[in-house]
Amino acid sequence: MFNILAVVQHGRLAFESLILTASLRANAPDWQGRLILAEPLAQGAWAGHDTAISDPIRAALTAMGAEIVPFTAQHFGAAYPFGNKIEALSVLPPDQPFLFLDTDTLVLDALDQVPFDFTRPAASMRREGTWPEPPLYGPDYAAIWRSLYERFGLDFDSSLDTSQQADHWERFLYFNAGWFFGANPAEFGRRFLDWALVVRDDPGDALACQALDPWLDQIVLPLVIHSFGGGRPGPELAGLDGDVTCHYRNLPLLYARESDAAIDALEQAAAPNRIKKLLRDWEPAKKLIYQGKGREKIRPMFAGAPLPSREQPLRQQIKKAGWWMV
Template sequence: MLIVAQGGGIDRQAAILAASLRRNAPGFRGRLIVAEPQPGGAWSGSDPRMSPRARAALEAFGAEIRPLVARDFGRSYPHGNKIEALALLDPGRPFLFLDSDTLILGKIGALPFDFTRPSASMRREGSWPQPPAYRQTYESIWRSLYDRFGLEMEGSLDLSQPDEHWERFLYFNAGWFFGADGPEFGRRFRDWAVAVRDDPGEALACQSLDPWLDQVVLPLVIHSFGGGRPASGLAGLDGDVTWHYRNLPLLYARGPRRAIDELEAIAALPEIAPLLSGWTAAERLIRAGQGRATIRPMFADYPPHAPERGIRKRLKQAELWLD
């Protein structure tokens, strides 16, 4: 299992993830590997390393920390950490990448992963692409990418969805993904992401690639390795086995009660509690109780699949969109 941890708050999220893994999947037989970006390279001019307290917490929960010297993304595109970090993994061994703002809620090692058929999170919205009127379509934009990398697109389509509906095309959230060989997967992911970033091509000329670059290239890489949409047996990811909470206001607004209970229990652990000091969202929503007392009731009647944009807007209006 691979995650990324660096200063600025991602390190404390990583420590919370590690604590949740040890609490809720005590029989997990894999390794939790933490990629820590280093000064220099693509992070030149800044020090992205994690705090000593977060490092100590991760080590206390059994994580193995490996230094990541970014070459291609770094400060210019921090989401690229997950792409470059795959090179730190051992060749020939299956991997699961998780965003650090994720909670482990159950026995993740018991899920029926088929690592020969890579997949990724389907908990996403139609965020990319945004076809310009009268110029490009979902079909033409995605096909330009498949053609560019020598891939057939037809086998990736969900034919139950109508033409020009975004869900017809293979599109993932990059909050989790897995495959059979981390370095091999990472090489292709990195090479293709750099190629698209440096030369988007005519079809992508009007499309934003920041922050979407990883989610643009991920389905191409997964399809190229014979993967696709996750099998039904993996429904516990983004469900009762893991929860990608993204940030604390969103967790209280739409996360399952189980995830909130677990986060609050972890926040009280002696290894974690010191990391929350100075974290405005944690101090107000967890310690002062505003998450349960204020945010939770605000969204009690919201539809379960309401667009995130509306949730964010309401939280901001209430001055509860906190980092």
């Protein structure tokens, strides 16, 4: 059995964690691992910020079997919140396999039936070509990625998907960090942190024109996974980002593009009174779930037509209609 890690803190993540936990308990009742929610303390790199979740949300999560474990972010914190998922790996028991999930994830089916091979880590392929953006006169995709692999003593060529064209971004190992897994969180987390700090503090010439915020975690994650003998997930993991889990990103996008099964799972997870009385304090849940505006206003906007391949047009259309709520 494996542990699940997510990061929870004051604000949106606290409300999303209620939905994640409720959907896990409802739809994967036979999963017997530990659900560990790492909560950053208002110190270190989060000093001066309100990070603590409310007592009612804390009680509800605990009642559903979640373990809330504090940690101190020393390196990223408010300056780069995505770094939480890197530093939070330190709270997990070493030598026990783990699955990291962003809180904006729904569990739809039996997670314990997914045939993970934790000795071969992988991560979500539900991503777009967001990084890098090669400048007109170079370096190109290959030169940028090769510089990173060689910097950390990794074999670059073995990471390539040679079925893709030489100048296409999908040829190169790139993940969405919404989920990833591995065998040993202590070793995985230490390497993830060390290499992320190196790239942040000294990007090197090939990355001189590249934005690292907000992409740093997704730049370094492929390197870490490759270094542990992992890579792209195989077809046996298709249920992740499929009919077992859904990384919806935010509620407007969920209603716009996710399956009917995902919307049903969301609304069923949010239905119990003990959850409802907490989620109604979150404006997106109040309007889109409980007032029915997600089904009534957003869902019909995208019914009966192919969805755009990129997320940005969806966001723009929802914003134009006045329903972009995060």
